[in-house]
Amino acid sequence: MPRYFFDTCDGERQVRDEAGIDLTDPQDIGREAAILLQGLGLAEMLKGRSRVFTVRVRREDGTLIYRGTAKLDIE
Incomplete structure (x- = not known):
């Protein structure tokens, strides 16, 4: 079964997924990425901060296969 790694960035901090x-x-990659972006956005929304979130998905060999971005504007 293939293993995928979901690395994230919130505009300030990058987190490399070591577990996958x-x-x-x-x-299912797009669905999992969307769930992850939603969770990141909710955490920042509760803090009242605007952010741009990025998730990059890579295979075990390091090949980048997916990139998703979500923007959260708080006014």
């Missing part, structure tokens, strides 16, 4: 997750269906 096994996904049987590559179609």
Whole structure:
């Protein structure tokens, strides 16, 4: 089963995923990335901060296969 790693950035801090997750269906990558971005956005929304979040997904060999971005504006 392929393992995928979801690295994140919130505009200030980058976090490299060292554990990864096994996904049987590559179609699940976008769903997992969206769930991760949603969680990051909610945490910052509660703090009242605007941010741009990025998630990059890579295979075990380091190949980048997906990039997603979400923008949170607080006014």
